[in-house]
Amino acid sequence: MLWRKVTLAAAIILCAGTGFAAADSTAVEKDETLWRDAEGDPTYKIGDDGLVDYRTYMGYKRYTGNCMPCHGPDGAGSTFAPDLTGSLKTIDYTKFTEVVSSGQQNVWHPSNSVMPAWGTDLNVMCYIDDIYVYLRARSDGAVGRGEPKRPPVDKAAKDAAYSCLGF
Template sequence: MNRRNTVIPGLLCLMLLSVGVAKADEALYQVKDGYKVDANTLQGFRTWRQAACDRCHGANQEGMVGPSLIDSLKILTKQQFKTTLIEGRPDKGMPIWGENKAVMDNLDNLYAYLKGRSDGAITKAHVQPMDQ
């Protein structure tokens, strides 16, 4: 996978295909064909992978030892989502991510990716860059 996906093709795609964004004023994520996403959302996916979230929440976010994020992201506010990551829920098995720089630097991107999955706009867990 090419990591050097530039912003400009992403923006072009956005203008050509404004799809997948549910009602928000600002685009939280952009998605084409269900799995081609903007650079930030892609970064969210990579963060998800690096932090090995799939080991508890499932490769498709459908829940395993940890809850389904497809469901949870319908309930949690963005702030609650962030708090859960920063503080963790250690007794339930959710790590404290507050000290993990890669996760902390990408909270918004991670939220965008998971929200897109939860909304059903991103139809495949394994996303690709839009410019490919």
């Protein structure tokens, strides 16, 4: 009985703390390299031919290289890390970047799971927007499982990533 009360309290605190309502993922404008929604958050763009934008594709590549060992293929979760396609339905961009950069310990979860902090890993932080838009597309059902078809290279996005990495 106590376990149920603790779980319920944690869920209420988590939901109340985010103040999140599902945002419209529609891409309304593109800055130099990144599509943004009406709120200014990073989002994906999928062409009529089903081709994803370059940043969403790079998000898939970086997710696979850095996040998949714990969170499983395509953001679908594993036995010890949550389904991120579901998580993005309950957290916003700010909370996502906070958890990725600073980490999080879920002490109310039976397995006491820990998300490590990736804030000093340039292979994650230089691509955090890309990872977010890929997972957002997966969460919305706009991108299926597996590797999306590779779009043409966006030179400005590639140059920005290389600059962040120190190349």
